[in-house]
Amino acid sequence: MNLLKRLLQLILLCTTLGLLTLFGLYYYVKSDIPSVKVLKDVQLQTPMQVFTRDGKLINQFGEKRRIPVKINDIPEPLLQAFLATEDNRFYDHFGIDPIGIVRSFIVLVSTGEKKQGASTITMQLARNFFLTREKAYIRKVKEIFIALHIERLLNKDKILELYLNKIELGHRAFGIGAAAQVYYGKELHELSLAQMAMLAGLPKAPSALNPIRNPQRAKLRRNVVLGRMLTEGYISQTQYNEATQAPITAKRHGAEIELYAPYISEMVRAYMVKTYGEDQAYNSGFKVYTTVESNIQAAAQQALIDNLHAYDMRHGFRGPEAQYWQAEESPWSATQILERLKQVREIDPLRAGVVTALEEQSATVLLKDGASITIPWAGLNWARAYITERRQGLPPKQASDILAPGMQIWVREKDQSWMLSQLPQPASALVSLDPQSGRIKALVGGYSFQQSQYNRAVQAKRQVGSNIKPFIYSGALESGYTLSTIINDAPINHWDKSMGVAWRPKNSPDVYSGPIRIRRALAQSKNVVSVRLLRGMGLNAAADHILKFGFNNEDIVRSESLALGSASLTPLEMARGMSAFANGGHLVETYFIEKLTDSYGNLLGAAQPLTVCTEEEWEVDQYTCAPRIISEQNAFLIADAMKSVVWGGGSWKHKTGWSGTGWRAQALKRKDLAGKTGTTNNSVDTWFTGFNRNVLTTVWVGFDDPGKSLGRAAYNANLGKQQVVGAEAGATSALPGWVQFMRAALKDEPLAPIEPPPGLVSVRIDLKTGLLSERNDHTSRFEHFERGTAPTKYVLDTGSSTPFEEQLPDTEELF
Incomplete structure (x- = not known):
């Protein structure tokens, strides 16, 4: 019993000492023990992820995965x-x-x-x-x-x-x-x-x-x-x-990017950092859903790339990137070639390779990844020598006219075949909007984000050329002109006292039609008509009207050159302004973030764009409606006139037919499309903006050097009838990319024409004079007018009508 008693006392003593030690240790470290209450609402460091509108991951930003x-x-x-x-x-x-x-x-x-x-x-x-x-x-x-x-x-x-x-x-x-x-x-x-x-x-x-x-x-x-x-x-x-027994299958994977769209994701990153600060933006697990749609964004990126390569190919091959060995030297081994190619940084979609052998009309190339490919003649025959932007060499007849063994070149795959290629020298941007809300459906700021992070869609202010004309014509309609008003398409000579020279704006080509209706003048981009309309309105009135479309005052030059497109705008600004013609006269705010959630998908915020409203909706809640800047009738009339840019007018059967500058858009075979080309002096900047009620897209092509001309391309006998030749312009440099993109964007989409609003009348007019006509033949057409502005006089019926001077389908405008 004494032993048991002593044992219990020992246990009690040890327990007491243990508890005292425990309490002592607790009070010793108590001041260093942090509060664990933060774990109730802990925010783990989680990277920001950026998604398309339909949930495809396009980028991830943050230090920790x-x-x-x-x-x-x-x-x-x-x-x-x-x-x-x-x-x-x-x-x-x-x-x-x-x-x-x-x-x-x-x-x-x-x-x-x-x-x-x-x-x-x-x-x-x-x-x-x-x-x-x-x-x-x-x-x-x-x-x-x-x-x-x-x-x-x-x-x-x-x-x-x-x-x-x-x-x-x-x-x-x-x-x-x-x-x-x-x-x-x-x-x-x-x-x-x-x-x-x-x-x-x-x-x-x-x-x-x-x-x-x-x-x-x-x-x-x-x-x-x-x-x-x-x-x-x-x-x-x-x-x-x-x-x-299972094998080791692990290998390093990056973030599971489903659609690489770096220009739009960089816009998101910059916005989030500006709004939340770097630490919170990068580590709070934000999931940002952009407004772009994955299939449309992918189509935009591909269209821009293909369009730049098309330009680059018609201007000639600039030669290899390097020459690894000369003809009189021993060829390198595959090991030597691949070791050197490791140092070459590839830029999608280009692949680096070295020519190892030539046949009469084909070339064998060893790629950086070790694959050996063959480039057929169809992938080589474009490659006549580049001399300048305006001159190309003779079409090649065999592969040795272009390449030699030992050349390090770029190739790309197209339509399951390999092509000789090169990094395009010009730049481009594409912006596509929903004109009813301002939602950005697709945005591309350049050929390659690896090559240049400069986002030309939102950062590059370039002269807009004839893309300015719809805004000027809109102002003219507000000043009393109509689409049937006759303006003299004739040369202008204006003496400038301050400069001591005469200003002589010209059409391009330098052809004049004499008296011409405003609809046709816009469709054929008549420069002197635009100047006469500007004078008729007054310079300040015209500039003030243009500013209604959301542009900055400092970008709108108050001189008569404004009529020819001297204003400098970004592609996004142009797309936003043009949206007013597609949506009935409203100025929408563009936006690129649809919604924001936390890492578990809980909604933190969503876009609330100002949308196009009816008059009844405006009276109920004007705070959710995009402001009206022009009348619905004005917007429709300009949009309808811009359809003539695509479809032209007159009667080809009776030899009075004429084409608008955007006739290549007819390839889409859709009667709901309207648009406008734009080219600045010396083909430095080229544009096309086109739309229906639901989709509006602007494409710009030019060099980053703002003074460098896109030049012209001569006919290449190897390439057949579908090639683009002549001076580069909005219709040849920008419009083909627009057509390729819109073919994908409008695939399976029903027609979405812009319907005539109330307050308009439609009457038959004479094509030559713009007056009312009783004839029902190729000399007349129905034209829309705001009520009270239609002509009241009839043309004298002489039994004939002198057609305008015929305009060939492939004519382009300079401005």
Whole structure:
């Protein structure tokens, strides 16, 4: 009894001393223990992701890769793998595991080394959030007390969820969601048992045990995890055998980009950083859904690339990037070639290669990836020599006229065949909007973001040429002109006293039709008519009217050159202004972010654009309506006149037919399209803007050097009748890219014509005089007028009508 009594006293004493020690340690470290309440609303450092409107990932920004997942979305075998390996009694203990602590103490006493940590998942969570990985006794004490606090604050599932989303797993992957993507390019539910076990083995040493850096050590660790799962009864012997025999399949994966659209995603990044600051923007897990549609954005990017290559090809081949060996030297081996090609940075869609052999009309090329390809004659015959932007050499007759073995060249694949290629020298931009709301449907700022991050769609202010004319004609209609008003298309000579010279604006080509209706003058982009209309309105009145379309005052030059397009605008500004003609006269605000969510998909904000409203909707809630800047009748009349830019007029049967400058858009075979070409002096800037009621697109092509001409292209006998020849202009440089894009954007879309609004009348007029006509033949047509503005006099019926001078279909305007 005395022995038992002494033993109980000893136990009581030890317990008392232990409790006193525990309390002493607690009060010693209490001031260093952080509050764990932040874990209730913790924001893990998660990168910002940018998506298309339909949910395709287009970019990711942030220092850490993390894809937060909810506990209910984690496959059970993956949970079991972590529990079996890290803390199998997790759901039974209260934050610390006494058995594990005793085991660790025994190892320390017997070996003198801290080989075993005894940390529970809760303790690891405490360390990951609040402490360092330093193996120190005082850190372990803090870890224990923080873990006890965490267990009082959160339930077990929440603790496990935070742990699995927080842990570092190598290659900048934090959390199991990111690790699955980085190592396997998969979501969690797509992982095999062996892959899940591999992830569960990483927390011990994510750098040393990851399967990319050390596949053999990683495999051994994976099998240890599988062994623990077998011991705990989570898997069967058969599953264990199959998983341990599975090969190592991990390799490094980037973010699963589904559509690479760098110009629009960079706009998002800049906006988010400006709005939220760098730290919050990059690490708060924002998911930004843009307004662009993936299929339309992809079509825009491809159209811009193809259009620039088409320009570049008709202006000739500028030669190889380098010559690895000369004809009199021994050819390099494949190993030597590939070693040199490693240093070449490829720019999509171009591939680097070296010519290794030539046949009469084909070339064999070794690519950077080691593949050997053949370029057929159809991929070579365009490559006459480039001399200047305005001159090209003779068409080649055989491959040796173009290439020689040892040349390092660029190639690209088109229509499942290889083509000789080169990096295009001009630049381009494309913007497509929903004119009813201002939503950006597609935006491309250049050929390659790798080559240049300069976003020409929103940053490049370039002279707009004849793209300004619809705004001038709109002002003319407000000043009393009509689409049937006759203006004299004749040369202008205006003496400028200040300059001491005469200003002589010219048409391009330098052809004049005499008296001409305004509709046809706009369709054929008659420069002198535009100047006469500007004078008729008054310069300031015209400039003030143009400013209604949302342009900046400093960009609208108040001189008569304004009529010819001396204003400088960005493609986005042009698209926004033109939208008024497509939407009935409203100024919409363009926007590129549809909505913003947190990392779990909870909505944080959504776009609330001002939209086009009816008069009744305006009276009910004008604050959600885009402001009206011109009348609905004015907008329709200009849009209808712009249809003549595409479809022309007159009667080809009776030899009075004429084409508008945008006749190439007829290839789309849609009667709901309107548009306007634009070319500045010396073909420096070229434009085309075209639309129906639902889609409006602007394309610009030019050199980044604002004074460099796009030149002209001579006929290439190798290429047939469909090639573009002559001076570069809006109709030849910009319009083909617009046609290619709109073919994709309008595919399967019903016709969306702009319907005549109330307040208009339609009467038959004489094509020559613009007066009323009683004839029902090729000499007349129906024309729209605002009520009260239609002509009141009839043309004298002489039985004949003198046709205008015929205008050939391939005529282009200069301005």
